[in-house]
Amino acid sequence: MDEKCGVVGISLQNREAARPIYYSLYALQHRGQESAGIVTHDGFQQYSHIGMGLVGDVFGPDDIDALNGSVGIGHVRYPTAGSVDSSCAQPFTVSFKSGSLALSHNGNLVNADDVRDELAELGHAFTSDGDTEVIAHDLARNLLEADLVRAVKRTMQRIHGSYSLTITHDDTVLGLRDPEGNRPLCLGKVEDGYVIASESSAVDTLDGEVIRDVRPGELIVLQPDGAGYDSYQLVENDRTAHCFFEHVYFARPDSEIDGKLVYDTRRELGRKLYEESGIDTDVVLPVPDSGRAFASGYAAAAEDVEFAEGLMKNRYVGRTFIMPTQDERERAVRLKLNPIKNTIEGKSVTLIDDSIVRGTTSTQLLDLLRDAGAEEIHLRIGSPPIVAPCYMGIDMASRDELIAGDRSIEEIRETIGADSLSYLSIDAISETLGTAREDLCLGCVTGEYPYDIDGEATDREIARPVIDGPDVADD
Ligand code: SF4
Numbered sequence: 460m461d462e463k464c465g466v467v468g469i470s471l472q473n474r475e476a477a478r479p480i481y482y483s484l485y486a487l488q489h490r491g492q493e494s495a496g497i498v499t500h501d502g503f504q505q506y507s508h509i510g511m512g513l514v515g516d517v518f519g520p521d522d523i524d525a526l527n528g529s530v531g532i533g534h535v536r537y538p539t540a541g542s543v544d545s546s547c548a549q550p551f552t553v554s555f556k557s558g559s560l561a562l563s564h565n566g567n568l569v570n571a572d573d574v575r576d577e578l579a580e581l582g583h584a585f586t587s588d589g590d591t592e593v594i595a596h597d598l599a600r601n602l603l604e605a606d607l608v609r610a611v612k613r614t615m616q617r618i619h620g621s622y623s624l625t626i627t628h629d630d631t632v633l634g635l636r637d638p639e640g641n642r643p644l645c646l647g648k649v650e651d652g653y654v655i656a657s658e659s660s661a662v663d664t665l666d667g668e669v670i671r672d673v674r675p676g677e678l679i680v681l682q683p684d685g686a687g688y689d690s691y692q693l694v695e696n697d698r699t700a701h702c703f704f705e706h707v708y709f710a711r712p713d714s715e716i717d718g719k720l721v722y723d724t725r726r727e728l729g730r731k732l733y734e735e736s737g738i739d740t741d742v743v744l745p746v747p748d749s750g751r752a753f754a755s756g757y758a759a760a761a762e763d764v765e766f767a768e769g770l771m772k773n774r775y776v777g778r779t780f781i782m783p784t785q786d787e788r789e790r791a792v793r794l795k796l797n798p799i800k801n802t803i804e805g806k807s808v809t810l811i812d813d814s815i816v817r818g819t820t821s822t823q824l825l826d827l828l829r830d831a832g833a834e835e836i837h838l839r840i841g842s843p844p845i846v847a848p849c850y851m852g853i854d855m856a857s858r859d860e861l862i863a864g865d866r867s868i869e870e871i872r873e874t875i876g877a878d879s880l881s882y883l884s885i886d887a888i889s890e891t892l893g894t895a896r897e898d899l900c901l902g903c904v905t906g907e908y909p910y911d912i913d914g915e916a917t918d919r920e921i922a923r924p925v926i927d928g929p930d931v932a933d934d
Contacts, residue, residue: 463490463491463536463537463565463566463567463852463853463854464490464491464534464535464536464537464549464563464564464565464566464657464852465484465487465488465489465490465491465534465535465565465656465657465658465661466487466532466533466534466563466564466565466623466624466625466644466655466656466657467480467483467484467487467532467533467534467563467625467654467655467656467657467661468531468532468533468563468625468626468627468632468633468634468654468655468656468681469483469530469531469532469632469649469652469653469654469655469681470529470530470632470652470653470681470682470683470684470685471529471530471649471651471652471685472529472651472652472684472685472686473529473651474529474651474652475499475526475527475528475529476499476526476528476529476530476531477497477499477523477524477526477527477528477531478523479649479654479665480497480499480531480532480533481497481514481518481523481533482664482665483533483654483656483661483662483664483665484497484514484533484534484535485514485515485664486656486658486660486661486663486664486711487535487656487657487658487660487661488513488514488535489709489711490535490537490565490657490658490709491534491535491536491537492512492513492535492537493511493512493536493537493548494509494510494511494512494517494534494535494536494547494548494549495509495510495512495513495514495517495518495533495534495535495536495548496508496509496510496517496533496534496536496548496549496550496563497509497518497523497526497531497532497533497534497550498526498531498532498533498550498552498561498627499526499527499528499530499531499627500528500530500531500559500627500629500630501527501528501529501630502528502629502630502683504559505552505554505559505561505627505629506525506526506527506528507526507550507552507561508522508523508525508526509548509549509550510548511548514535528630529630529652529683529684529685530627530630530631530632530681530683530685531627531632532550532561532562532563532625532626532627532632533550533563533625534548534549534550534563534564534625536548536549537854547587547588547589547591549562549563549564549591550562550563550627551563551564551587551589551591551592551595552595553592553595553596553599555599555602555603556603557602557603558602558628558629559627559628559629560595560598560599560602560626560627560628561626561627562591562594562595562598562624562625562626563591563624563625563626564590564591564594564622564623564624565622565623565624565642565644565657565852566620566621566622566623566637566641566642566851566852567590567620567621567622567850567851567852568590568593568594568618568619568620568621568622569619569620569850569851569910569911569912569913569923570618570619570620570911570923570924570926571590571593571618571620573923573926574593574597574617574618574926575593577926578593578596578597578600581600583596583600590620593618594614594618594622594624597613597614597617597618598610598611598614598626601613601614602628607628607631607633607680608678608680608691608693611633611635611678611693612678612691612693612694615635615637615638615676615693615694616694616924617924617926618924619910619911619923619924620637620850620851620910621637621639621641621642621702621851621852621910622635622636622637622641622642623635623636623637623641623642623643623644623657623673624636625655630683631680631681631682631683632655632680632681632683633678633679633680633681634646634655634673634678634679634681635673635677635678635679636673636674636675636676636677637675637676638675638676638694638695638696639675639696639698639699639700639701639900639909639910640674640675640676640699640700640701640717641700641701641702641851641900641909642657642702642705642851642852643657643658643672643705643710643714643716643717644656644657644672644673645657645658645659645662645669645670645671645672645673645715645716646669646670646671646672646673646679646688647659647661647662647665647667647668647669647670648667648668648670649662649665649666649667650666650667651685652681652685653681653685653687653688654667655673655679655681658710658711658714658716659714659715659716660711660713660714663713669715672716672717672718674692675696675699676692676693676694676695676696677690677691677692677693678690678691678693698897698898698909698919699894699898699899700898700899700900700909700910701717701892701894701898701899701900702851702853702899702900703842703888703892703899703900703901704814704842704849704853704903705721706719706721706724706725706888706892707725707728707813707814707841707842707888708749708813708814708842709853712725712752717892717894719892719893722752724891724892725752725753725756725813725841726752726753726755726756726759727756727891728753728756728841728842728883728887728888728891729752729753729754729755729756729757729758729759729760729811729841730756730757730759730760731883731887731890731891732753732756732757732811732839732840732841732881732883732887733756733757733760733761733839734760735881735883735884735887736839736881737757737760737761737839738809738837738839738879739761739764740764740806740807740808740809740835740837741764741765741806741807741808742764742765742766742767742769742802742803742806742807742808742809743757743758743761743764743765743766743767743808743809743811744767744768744769744770744802744803744808744809744810744811744828745768745810745811745812746770746810746811746812746813746820746824747768747770747771747772747796748772749812749813749814750810750811750812750813750841753811753812753813753841754766754811757809757811757839764809767799767802768799768802769798769799769802769803769808769810769828769831770796770797770798770799770824770827770828771796771797771798771799772795772796773794773795773796773797776791776794776795792819792820792823792824792827793823793827796824796827797827798827798828798830798831799831800831800832803828803831803832803833804831804832804833805832805834806832806833806834807833807834807835807836807837808828808833808834808835808836808837809837809838809839810824810825810828810836810837810838810839810877811838811839811840811841812838812839812840812841813840813841813842814840814841814842814845815840815844815845815862815863815871815875816845816855816856816860816861816862817856817860817861817862818862818871818874818875821838821875821877822874822875822876825838825875825876825877826876829876835878836876836877836878837877837878837879837880838872838875838877838879838880838881839880839881840880840881840882840883841883842882842883842888842904843882843883843884843885843888843904844863844868844871844882844904845861845863845903845904846861846863846864846903846904846905846906847861847864847902847903847904847905847906847915848861848903849902849903850902850908850910850912850915851900851902851910853903855903862874862875868880868881868882885901885904885905897918897919901918902915902918905918909921911923
């Protein structure tokens with residue numbers, strides 16, 4: 460499973476913004492490793508540096524020094540919508556009659572094609588097939604006719620899908636979260652300014668204080684001198700659609716998302732996993748690092764069981780899922796993890812992970828444990844089975860690649876070779892997050908989505924906006 464994208468926006472009083480943005484991108488690196496970019500503005504002109512690769516590879520000291528200005532935005536990207544090449548690396552920039560725009564986007568629009576077709580008919584020329592360019596062009600067009608806040612609102616009324624955005628319009632930094640609040644976005648304060656970021660760990664990295672999450676449908680406008688911010692609730696929705704997988708898998712454990720520390724959430728999910736399907740074995744082992752917080756909660760609830768590390772991770776091997784072919788993925792598991800024989804040999808083992816996507820990794824891990832002498836292996840998973848793809852920006856695999864796409868739990872158990880297998884219930888997730896099921900996105904575990912997606916069922920009454928030109932009510 461690959462994450463998509465981390466965004467940041469910063470406005471400071473008298474200090475160059477590029478370096479703090481660069482540090483924030485390091486803090487968000489887990490959200491995307493394909494490309495990284497920073498755009499700044501010094502009140503006169505826009506500066507940008509964007510490249511393919513990790514933050515540390517993309518930026519050298521001279522690149523940072525050349526990014527002038529006390530405001531700017533940054534982005535780390537994992538590709539979902541659009542091609543895997545530099546034309547989709549972000550921030551996406553565009554200059555037009557009333558200034559310059561740069562956008563960093565986390566999420567995925569489900570009506571990007573409709574809006575692109577309409578804009579293309581009006582003469583807009585597109586340089587990429589990414590949905591961020593669609594938002595940029597729509598906003599640029601609205602800015603020719605309306606002030607900044609109205610222009611953003613008009614664009615929000617035309618786009619449908621998941622988006623947390625940081626934007627610069629000349630030297631003003633904006634943060635915008637979609638009306639369903641699908642992807643996270645938070646607001647923080649540093650000594651001499653303000654920060655908007657995908658996760659609170661980016662604010663922590665800057666020694667800042669998190670003020671709060673950006674609300675679904677809210678626009679935050681940072682004042683150009685770093686002196687303050689303004690908030691506009693542009694769209695009110697009765698229901699949210701927070702991605703529950705942010706809490707289970709994507710976000711850093713030390714981040715707070717929608718008021719919940721991710722580490723605490725994962726430990727509590729582990730506890731609930733024991734309550735729902737605990738089994739007595741000699742030892743509880745986490746799959747590093749994804750299963751660790753779940754396993755510590757599970758083992759604490761089990762009380763008398765030994766909690767140990769049974770698999771050692773080689774930190775110098777890239778992420779398994781970046782490998783493009785199935786064969787390379789399989790080899791990567793062996794490169795990444797080595798069993799610690801003494802904690803496994805002759806024992807019954809409970810192995811804990813956060814999720815199963817294709818099942819390839821689980822199968823390999825179970826083989827490793829059996830080769831190391833495990834007598835029984837019971838697999839416990841801290842989320843429900845993934846039965847359907849994600850259209851909101853997470854590259855999970857297609858339906859037929861998902862091991863739970865067309866198999867029962869018993870069939871999955873047999874396929875991966877576990878002695879027993881249990882998943883966590885949706886109710887346990889909703890209870891732990893303190894969020895009603897109706898206010899979560901559960902699309903990948905129910906097959907019903909909170910957005911109007913071609914050929915898929917919805918979990919609520921929702922329809923795409925009608926794309927009929929710029930005449931949207933401002934009210
Ligand atoms: S489909 Fe799954 S991964 Fe995608 S946004 Fe919804 S909960 Fe998150």
